[in-house]
Amino acid sequence: MAAAVIPPLDLAGDPVVAAEQLIGWTLLVDGVGGPIVETEAYRHDDPASHAFSGQTARNAVMFGPPGHIYVYLSYGIHWCMNISCGPPGVGSGVLIRALEPVEGVDRMRERRGDRPLRELTGGPGRVGQALGAGPWLAGRRADLRPPDRIRQVAATVRVGISKAVEQPWRFLDPDSPYVSRRPRRAA
DNA sequence: CCTAGGATTAGCT
DNA sequence: GCTAATCCTAGGC
Numbered sequence: 001m002a003a004a005v006i007p008p009l010d011l012a013g014d015p016v017v018a019a020e021q022l023i024g025w026t027l028l029v030d031g032v033g034g035p036i037v038e039t040e041a042y043r044h045d046d047p048a049s050h051a052f053s054g055q056t057a058r059n060a061v062m063f064g065p066p067g068h069i070y071v072y073l074s075y076g077i078h079w080c081m082n083i084s085c086g087p088p089g090v091g092s093g094v095l096i097r098a099l100e101p102v103e104g105v106d107r108m109r110e111r112r113g114d115r116p117l118r119e120l121t122g123g124p125g126r127v128g129q130a131l132g133a134g135p136w137l138a139g140r141r142a143d144l145r146p147p148d149r150i151r152q153v154a155a156t157v158r159v160g161i162s163k164a165v166e167q168p169w170r171f172l173d174p175d176s177p178y179v180s181r182r183p184r185r186a187a
Numbered sequence: 188c189c190t191a192g193g194a195t196t197a198g199c200t
Numbered sequence: 201g202c203t204a205a206t207c208c209t210a211g212g213c
Contacts, residue, residue, distance in 0.1 A: 075195050076207035125195050
């Protein structure tokens with residue numbers, strides 16, 4: 001029988017490509033995490049990107065080497081996790097919007113409360129909380145493991161932004177119950 | 188210095 | 201469906 005084809009992962013190039021390839025890869029922080037099922041790409045020349053206005057102390061990780069963790073505080077409450085992409089100096093990344101809670105579920109529940117699996121890591125703020133994200137993770141190398149199986153990948157428009165809203169740069173596994181919300185088709 | 192607003196979520200109507 | 205919670209950052213004065 002044919003060997004399973006592991007999708008390639010190239011974080012050093014276009015974050016849109018990386019965001020699609022990352023679906024199915026397992027992300028761990030100190031052993032806690034699981035397969036990524038939803039991402040969004042943020043290009044350097046993208047008005048919706050934190051890197052759009054140039055490098056600052058806060059977004060510096062996006063301008064560093066690919067494969068490192070960029071965290072930011074959303075709405076003053078939620079620490080969201082990204083993986084830096086592209087060649088150093090450019091400034092791009094992929095937001096991790098949802099993953100399947102597989103490794104360290106107990107620790108996720110310690111951090112998120114005793115909630116059903118679907119509510120542990122479905123949403124960028126939830127992923128951050130479940131994996132213990134905060135400023136202390138900034139710049140750490142992302143712990144990524146290859147997919148254990150092939151997944152479907154659907155592209156939709158991104159969520160919660162006010163600029164470049166038409167770009168279909170959100171990717172998700174349409175068969176996973178752990179995505180943050182049902183897919184909406186790109187216009 | 189001061190202010191507006193955000194890559195969101197939870198809880199209530 | 202609507203909105204409060206909560207705080208950091210960029211940008212304007």
